[in-house]
Amino acid sequence: MALDPKFEAALALHRFGFGPRGDAIARIAADPRGAMLAEIERPNAGRIDNPDLLTGGEAARAAFDFRQEKKAVRLAEAADREAAKNGTAQPAPRPEKMDPAMADPFLQTQTGAMKLTLEEAQRKAANPPALPQQIYLEEAKARFDAAVATDIGFAERLVWFWSNHFCISADKGPTRPLCGAFEREAIRPHVAGRFADMLMAVESHPAMLIYLDNARSIGPSSIAGMRQNKGLNENLAREILELHTLGVRTGYTQDDVTSFAKVITGWTIEPLKQNAPHAGEFAFNPRMHEPFSQTVAGKAYADGGLDQGKAVLADLARHPATAKHIALKLARHFVADNPPPALVERLAKRFRDTDGNLKEVTKSLVTAPESWSAPRAKLKRPSEWLVASLRAGGVELKDVRPLVQAQNLLGEPLWRPPAPNGFSDDSTTWMDGLAQRLDIANRFGQRVPTQLEADAMVETALGPLASEETRSAVKRAESRPQALALLLMAPEFQRR
Amino acid sequence: MTCLHAPSRRELLLASGALFAWTYLPRIARAEGRDPRFLTIILRGALDGLGAVAPVGDPGWIALRDDKALKLEGEHAALPLDSFFALNPAMPNFHRLYKAGQATVVHAAATPYRERSHFDGQDILESGLPKPGTAETGWLNRAFASIEPGGRVDARGREAFAVGPVTPLVVRGPAPVLSWTPPRLPPASDDTLMRLLDLYRHTDPALARALEERMGLAAIARAGGINQDPNNPAAKQAGVAQVRAYFAEATGSAAKFLGRPDGPRVGALAFDGWDTHANEGASDGRLAQLLGALDGAIAAIETEMGPAWRETVVAVVTEFGRTAHINGTEGTDHGTATVALLAGGALKGGRVIADWPGLKPSDLQDGRDLKPTTDLRAVLKGLLKDHLRVADDALANKVFPGSGAVRAAIGLVG
Numbered sequence: 055m056a057l058d059p060k061f062e063a064a065l066a067l068h069r070f071g072f073g074p075r076g077d078a079i080a081r082i083a084a085d086p087r088g089a090m091l092a093e094i095e096r097p098n099a100g101r102i103d104n105p106d107l108l109t110g111g112e113a114a115r116a117a118f119d120f121r122q123e124k125k126a127v128r129l130a131e132a133a134d135r136e137a138a139k140n141g142t143a144q145p146a147p148r149p150e151k152m153d154p155a156m157a158d159p160f161l162q163t164q165t166g167a168m169k170l171t172l173e174e175a176q177r178k179a180a181n182p183p184a185l186p187q188q189i190y191l192e193e194a195k196a197r198f199d200a201a202v203a204t205d206i207g208f209a210e211r212l213v214w215f216w217s218n219h220f221c222i223s224a225d226k227g228p229t230r231p232l233c234g235a236f237e238r239e240a241i242r243p244h245v246a247g248r249f250a251d252m253l254m255a256v257e258s259h260p261a262m263l264i265y266l267d268n269a270r271s272i273g274p275s276s277i278a279g280m281r282q283n284k285g286l287n288e289n290l291a292r293e294i295l296e297l298h299t300l301g302v303r304t305g306y307t308q309d310d311v312t313s314f315a316k317v318i319t320g321w322t323i324e325p326l327k328q329n330a331p332h333a334g335e336f337a338f339n340p341r342m343h344e345p346f347s348q349t350v351a352g353k354a355y356a357d358g359g360l361d362q363g364k365a366v367l368a369d370l371a372r373h374p375a376t377a378k379h380i381a382l383k384l385a386r387h388f389v390a391d392n393p394p395p396a397l398v399e400r401l402a403k404r405f406r407d408t409d410g411n412l413k414e415v416t417k418s419l420v421t422a423p424e425s426w427s428a429p430r431a432k433l434k435r436p437s438e439w440l441v442a443s444l445r446a447g448g449v450e451l452k453d454v455r456p457l458v459q460a461q462n463l464l465g466e467p468l469w470r471p472p473a474p475n476g477f478s479d480d481s482t483t484w485m486d487g488l489a490q491r492l493d494i495a496n497r498f499g500q501r502v503p504t505q506l507e508a509d510a511m512v513e514t515a516l517g518p519l520a521s522e523e524t525r526s527a528v529k530r531a532e533s534r535p536q537a538l539a540l541l542l543m544a545p546e547f548q549r550r
Numbered sequence: 551m552t553c554l555h556a557p558s559r560r561e562l563l564l565a566s567g568a569l570f571a572w573t574y575l576p577r578i579a580r581a582e583g584r585d586p587r588f589l590t591i592i593l594r595g596a597l598d599g600l601g602a603v604a605p606v607g608d609p610g611w612i613a614l615r616d617d618k619a620l621k622l623e624g625e626h627a628a629l630p631l632d633s634f635f636a637l638n639p640a641m642p643n644f645h646r647l648y649k650a651g652q653a654t655v656v657h658a659a660a661t662p663y664r665e666r667s668h669f670d671g672q673d674i675l676e677s678g679l680p681k682p683g684t685a686e687t688g689w690l691n692r693a694f695a696s697i698e699p700g701g702r703v704d705a706r707g708r709e710a711f712a713v714g715p716v717t718p719l720v721v722r723g724p725a726p727v728l729s730w731t732p733p734r735l736p737p738a739s740d741d742t743l744m745r746l747l748d749l750y751r752h753t754d755p756a757l758a759r760a761l762e763e764r765m766g767l768a769a770i771a772r773a774g775g776i777n778q779d780p781n782n783p784a785a786k787q788a789g790v791a792q793v794r795a796y797f798a799e800a801t802g803s804a805a806k807f808l809g810r811p812d813g814p815r816v817g818a819l820a821f822d823g824w825d826t827h828a829n830e831g832a833s834d835g836r837l838a839q840l841l842g843a844l845d846g847a848i849a850a851i852e853t854e855m856g857p858a859w860r861e862t863v864v865a866v867v868t869e870f871g872r873t874a875h876i877n878g879t880e881g882t883d884h885g886t887a888t889v890a891l892l893a894g895g896a897l898k899g900g901r902v903i904a905d906w907p908g909l910k911p912s913d914l915q916d917g918r919d920l921k922p923t924t925d926l927r928a929v930l931k932g933l934l935k936d937h938l939r940v941a942d943d944a945l946a947n948k949v950f951p952g953s954g955a956v957r958a959a960i961g962l963v964g
Contacts, residue, residue: 485760492746492761496738500822503717505684507669527749532595532668532825536742543746545754 059083061518065426066090068434068519068550070388072207073442079517082206090208090420094413099209100245102200102238106192110235110260113189114334117231118326120185186231190224193234194468195454201441202451212245212416213237214437215387217469219380220256220298221476222265224469229261233469236261249380249410250371257294257367258336260323266290266474273319273344286344291315293474299370300351301379310351316344317355318363377405384419387479390428397424430519430549433481436464438550439491443542446515447502460494488548495542499535508537519546586861586896586937587808589817589851590690591801592718593844593868594672595824599888600874600920601832602641602841603655603902607634610909618832618876626833631655635902638832640842643849647893648900654892654962656929657904660870660922666884668825671869676720678927678950689949690818691723693934696944721818728814737792739823740836790839797821797847805854808862816938821847824868828879848893863894863937863963867926873918874909885919890929896937898964903929925956932959 060079066086067074082089093099108116182188201210217237224230240259244252256262263269271287272279279285291314296302320343326333338360347356353369355362370376381401385393400422401415408414419425434442440460444451451457461468464487471477478484508529512520524544531537541547604620605611606628612619620628620636628636629645635655637645647653663674663682670682678689717727738746743761750758800819807813823840830837844866852859871888887907892899907913907921915921927950934940934949935958946954 485756488757488760492738492743496742503719503722505673521753523749523752527745531745532741533672533822534669535594535822536745537669539738539742540746540749544749545757548757549754 058518059086062086062426064517064519065430066208067206068442068547069425069430069432070206070208070420071211072201072204072438073445073547074515074517075202075445076448076514078205079514087420090206091417093204093206093209094212094246094416096209100213100242102196102242104196107196107238108189108231108235110232110239111332111335113231113235114228114260114323114326115330117186117189117228118334119328122328186228189231190233190469191454191458193237194458195451196234197237197468198441198444198451198454198457202444202449207441208420209245211388211438212412213242215384216241216245216252218471218476218479219383220252220262221471221474222261222469223471226265229264232261232264237469244412246413246416247411248371249376249405249412250368252412253298253367253371254364256298257290257318257363258321260334260336263290263321263323263336266293268318269322271315271319271322272342273316275345276319276343277341278339279342279344286312286315286319288312288315291318294367294370297475299379300373300375301382304375304379306351309349313348314350314366316346317348317350317366319344320360321363371410372406374402374406377402377410380415381405383479384415388419389425390432391480391482394424394428397422400424430546431481432550433484433548434550435477435479435484436466436487436491437461437468439542439548440464440494442515442547443495443498446511446542446547447498447538448514449502463490463494465490491548492539492543495539496535498542499537499539502535502538506534511537511541515541516544516546520544521546584861585815585858587815587817587855587858587863587894588690588933588938589801589804589808589819589862589864590720591844591847591864591866592672592676592720592818592820593824593866594820594822595668595826595868596671596870596872596884597824597868597888598826598830598832598837598872598882598885599657599659600871601826601830601837601882602638602891603631603657603889604628604636604638605634605657605906605909606630606636608906608909614874614909615876618830618880620833626838631902634906635904638838638841640838641845643845643852644891644893647848647852651900652893652895652897654897654899655902655904656890656892656924656926657902658887658907658920658922659890659924659926659929660887661926663870664886666870666886668869668884673719675867675869675926676718678720678930680952685719687723688718688720688818689930690720690816691725691727693938693940693944693949694725694816695723696940696948697938718818718820721816739793741823741825790843793823793839794843794846797843798850801847802850802854805851809855809858826872826881827877827883828881830876830881851893860895863892863896863933865930865933866891866893867930871920874914874920875918886915887920887922887924890926892929892933892962896963898961903959924959925953927953927956928959929962931956932962934958936960936963 060083063079063083063086064074066082066089067078070090183191201207204210220241222229222233222236224233236259240255240262241252244255260269266289267287268290270284271290272282272284274285288311292311295306295311295314300306320339320341322337322339322342324330324332324335324337340359343359345357347354348362349355350366351369351373355365358365378398381398382393384401385397389397401418404415404418440457458468465484466477506514508531509525512525512528516524524541524546527544528537528541531540600615601620606620606622612621620626620638622628622630622636626639628639629642630636631645631648635657637648637655644653648655661671661674662680663671665671673682673685674680676688677685678692679685721727747758747761750761804817804819808815808817821844826837829835832838848864851862851864855862867890868888870884870886872882872885874885875882877883903924905923907923909920911917913921931945931950931953934945935942940949942958945958950956
């Protein structure tokens with residue numbers, strides 16, 4: 055394992071971090087693994103300290119109030135039209151309407167280019183996007199800022215990994231304003247903590263309860279179930295077993311799913327209404343909870359209300375199948391599409407031996423020789439590549455919307471996976487988007503006012519990873535924008 | 551909800567990326583009852599001046615470029631400018647303006663830079679400094695700042711204006727710059743695509759395949775090499791149309807801003823793609839297409855400027871020229887002297903200004919390039935002085951530092 059220290063530093067930054075920024079390669083070359091471990095040893099590892107961001111409850115209530123206001127405006131407008139028809143009353147002044155174009159101002163379909171006057175620009179600036187989208191964008195900005203600002207980005211990459219493992223979708227009902235809060239409240243505090251704690255935080259978070267429908271799952275024999283003709287929803291229980299813990303085809307049965315779904319009935323949210331202090335936050339509602347003992351995966355759990363579900367989650371978290379499932383996903387994400395079995399077993403064993411201590415599992419990942427000897431064959435996911443590009447270009451992020459739009463174009467829209475299994479970690483999935491990456495790299499090159507010479511660009515972004523061919527292609531570019539685009543598209547920058 | 555803020559106008563404009571800069575109306579010009587507009591277009595990649603404006607009257611011309619030489623006869627007949635020079639046939643609008651006395655060609659011109667690096671050449675072209683190095687400001691911005699000391703923007707937004715995704719260096723500096731970017735930036739050029747494919751083919755066949763397939767070029771690649779083969783005609787047409795549309799939209803928008811009574815008076819924008827090392831195609835290929843797009847862009851400026859065209863000068867400049875000879879891949883390599891194209895109703899045009907150096911081997915710079923006989927700074931100084939009324943000492947010391955010996959060209963506008 056006698057890697058050249060600068061080579062290992064550059065590899066660490068690309069494979070385990072968000073790519074080099076400034077003189078990062080030189081800065082960590084003395085001890086790349088130590089620098090990575092230091093990132094997860096920090097007491098606040100993975101957290102974002104930004105008092106301006108809303109808690110999940112605050113965001114839910116703000117979005118609720120916003121919807122209520124809009125409803126009131128619509129009703130009043132209808133009343134005005136009615137009054138005008140009857141020849142009575144002048145319409146009262148209304149709050150200005152939101153400009154729908156601002157919801158995504160970078161859409162390619164926008165045709166306003168030639169019409170954009172200064173007045174229009176001012177008018178648009180005065181009309182921000184609708185509140186849920188505003189919150190989504192603020193959270194997106196905080197997330198990108200954290201990824202761009204970090205030294206190596208190992209802790210942030212872990213956040214992104216776990217956030218995708220336990221994904222929710224902004225496209226599902228009212229979850230849009232909650233996506234950022236979910237990640238900050240359920241994922242970030244635990245990336246260097248215990249898997250069991252993360253699991254509990256995730257499965258009891260309002261965003262997850264809404265996304266996988268548990269908020270309205272009702273025990274058939276519960277008080278609420280007896281009164282109304284509604285009942286059980288198995289969605290969350292199934293995905294916890296299949297995706298979040300044990301993994302698919304690990305021996306659990308349909309009966310296990312149904313029983314587990316009954317166990318977590320009553321895990322819901324405090325109803326949203328005006329001026330209710332905890333509205334939109336997690337609540338255990340005993341009136342919805344199936345009041346019996348249940349058997350899940352061969353073990354009986356006596357009814358204890360909320361504690362029944364906690365007990366099942368705690369056992370799932372330490373199940374050997376969970377250890378193997380998580381080990382495989384970690385190794386696949388960071389090291390190789392088909393990771394070395396020895397690495398997977400090493401991580402699984404560490405998970406079992408430490409009762410799911412994620413800091414310890416992560417340390418094994420960093421110290422395992424296989425993590426460093428695997429070829430650099432994995433294509434970066436679009437979002438990782440975008441952040442790496444920002445870092446290589448030395449860009450200070452002012453407006454997050456072009457980035458959000460770029461992620462959409464590249465098929466990895468932020469917090470909007472197509473299904474609960476999240477975005478793929480398989481390189482071939484992302485190969486198709488290479489042409490779109492080129493267009494974005496091209497635009498990026500046009501937008502970044504770099505004064506760096508070609509050699510300096512390559513040294514910053516790739517250092518010893520750069521091939522002679524890449525150095526020469528960047529050096530021979532006809533302009534700095536083209537040089538930067540070629541650098542960001544170089545195989546050594548696309549792969550990690 | 552303190553975290554949520556509406557972007558300011560400035561943030562919005564910067565975010566959306568455009569590039570004009572506008573600053574105060576020159577006070578002296580205003581006193582004369584004039585309201586001059588000035589727009590500069592930077593061609594990045596080095597324009598082949600001999601492919602744009604051919605010295606058809608030079609006895610060495612045909613021998614030099616052989617079948618790649620623009621001629622007055624044939625299918626792609628060049629448009630005569632005078633008894634010696636002829637314009638690339640892809641530029642009918644520029645030709646019309648020339649005939650109307652509203653366009654001027656300056657030939658065998660160059661910045662003081664004598665090396666052949668794009669980056670350094672572009673830095674010198676835009677910074678106005680005599681040597682490469684880290685430059686933070688450009689000559690156009692400094693010219694503005696010198697017209698109105700302090701260069702503050704007045705409340706009504708009568709600043710100087712710049713258009714483009716990144717404000718070009720030429721217009722960066724002490725005077726405030728507002729920028730605007732067309733929302734549809736052009737897609738990566740064929741040139742960038744080919745360079746990337748070449749890199750992939752040498753280093754990462756899987757990525758090469760993925761890109762080729764996505765670009766619809768797999769068939770061409772199988773047929774035996776991107777480099778020798780012209781592009782898929784359909785894809786090529788679409789690309790050309792996009793480039794034309796982008797050029798026209800960018801310049802047309804710039805002209806709309808500059809043409810407004812309360813708008814900016816100075817603008818800058820940059821077009822990439824002129825580095826024609828292979829298959830240059832001066833008469834019917836890539837260079838012809840680019841020049842056609844540039845010609846359309848000049849027409850868009852004339853149209854959108856409206857009555858203000860009368861008081862407008864557009865200066866089209868590039869970092870250096872290209873080799874006099876065609877190279878082994880039917881293109882040209884980095885050279886020295888080239889053309890500057892001027893257009894606008896304020897010009898005293900209809901002339902090719904050149905102290906022609908000749909094309910014999912002994913006439914060429916380093917035995918390979920068109921020799922520079924006109925300092926591009928003389929042309930720019932002449933325009934800034936007579937059109938915008940920038941003072942001589944500012945031109946010599948601030949705008950183009952160390953250019954005291956380079957006399958401003960006289961009589962360009964009138």
